[in-house]
Amino acid sequence: MKEILLASNNDHKFQEISAILVNQPVKLIKPCDLGVILNPPENGSSYFENALIKARAFYEVSGLPVLADDSGLEVEALGGEPGLHSHRYSPKPGASDHDRCLYLLSRLGDKPKPWLAAFHCHAVLYVHPDLVGDNHGSIAGEIIVEFHGSNGFGYDPIFWIPQEGKTMAELDSNRKNQISHRAGAFSSFKFLDRWLSDKV
Numbered sequence: 001m002k003e004i005l006l007a008s009n010n011d012h013k014f015q016e017i018s019a020i021l022v023n024q025p026v027k028l029i030k031p032c033d034l035g036v037i038l039n040p041p042e043n044g045s046s047y048f049e050n051a052l053i054k055a056r057a058f059y060e061v062s063g064l065p066v067l068a069d070d071s072g073l074e075v076e077a078l079g080g081e082p083g084l085h086s087h088r089y090s091p092k093p094g095a096s097d098h099d100r101c102l103y104l105l106s107r108l109g110d111k112p113k114p115w116l117a118a119f120h121c122h123a124v125l126y127v128h129p130d131l132v133g134d135n136h137g138s139i140a141g142e143i144i145v146e147f148h149g150s151n152g153f154g155y156d157p158i159f160w161i162p163q164e165g166k167t168m169a170e171l172d173s174n175r176k177n178q179i180s181h182r183a184g185a186f187s188s189f190k191f192l193d194r195w196l197s198d199k200v
Contacts, residue, residue, distance in 0.1 A: 002196060004125075004134070005034070007068035012153040015068065019177045020186045022096070025196055029064070033139040034059055047084065047122035048070065048134055055126035065128075070186060071121035073155045075104070075143060077111040086154070098147075099160050105145060113141040117159065123185035125192065128199045133191050137184020141168070 006014055006028050018028050031038060036050075040057035050070035058066045072086035082089035082104065089095075090103040108115050118140045125133045139161065147157040149154040149169030155168035164171060169178065177183050 001027050003027050003029055003057055003064060005036075005062050005064040005066045006130065007028050007031070007058040007066050013069075013182075016173075016177060016180075016182055017186055019173060025190070028067070029060075034062060034072065041126055041135050042070065042084075044084075046105065047120060047136075048124070050084065051122050051124040051134070052126075052132075055124040055132075058128050059128070064197075066126045067120055067123065067186070068126065069123040069182065071119065071181060071185075072157070073104075073119055075108070075115060075117040077115050078107060081107070098152050101147070101155055104143065104155065104186075108143060113142075117141055117143050119155075119159065119181040121181040121185040123189075125184075125189050128196060131191065131195070133189040134186055135185050137186070138183045139168075139179060139181045141186070 002025065004026050006017060008014065009030055011034050014028065014030060017085055021028070038057055039055050042050040042053060043052055047070040051068045055066045055068035058068065068172065072083045074080045074083050091101045114178055115174050118138050120138045122134060122136045141159050141161045144160045148167045149157050150174065151171065153170030157167055159168045161168060
């Protein structure tokens with residue numbers, strides 16, 4: 001079983017990605033398990049660039065293969081906002097997930113419905129400088145005013161998925177880990193099977 005460092009101490013993200021990779025012979029490790037405290041600047045111009053910045057930074061500190069991602073919510077009525085700035089969207093210092101949702105809804109108040117949106121995630125697997133893979137995942141839906149569900153974080157409680165008849169936060173973990181943007185990004189790297197079998 002190969003150890004991979006996840007470039008995040010977010011417990012929700014760690015649990016989701018662990019579940020997505022449950023059938024792979026890998027053991028995910030959090031930076032805090034190694035005593036690593038690192039906050040690389042996410043100043044890239046795309047989800048991929050931000051994920052690569054994080055992956056490279058954690059690899060250089062740890063020497064371990066690293067999984068990193070950057071994700072965001074894009075709302076059509078807001079021209080794609082909050083996008084890359086999803087986690088830092090609210091102007092409120094120390095804003096919680098709930099605060100960010102409320103701020104997003106305040107920005108949408110005068111916009112015609114439906115508020116079409118999509119979650120995007122770009123993942124990077126950084127084994128070493130000469131072996132780097134990446135993959136993108138997304139899921140379409142719409143923003144709703146009412147908060148529903150508790151099995152999620154970020155904007156999940158107000159992100160409605162029409163084909164499921166539920167918000168992202170109302171999905172059970174198994175279903176979420178099949179269809180989410182993060183599932184799409186982490187479930188497939190072109191060289192993953194070959195690397196795990198020591199063929200690359």
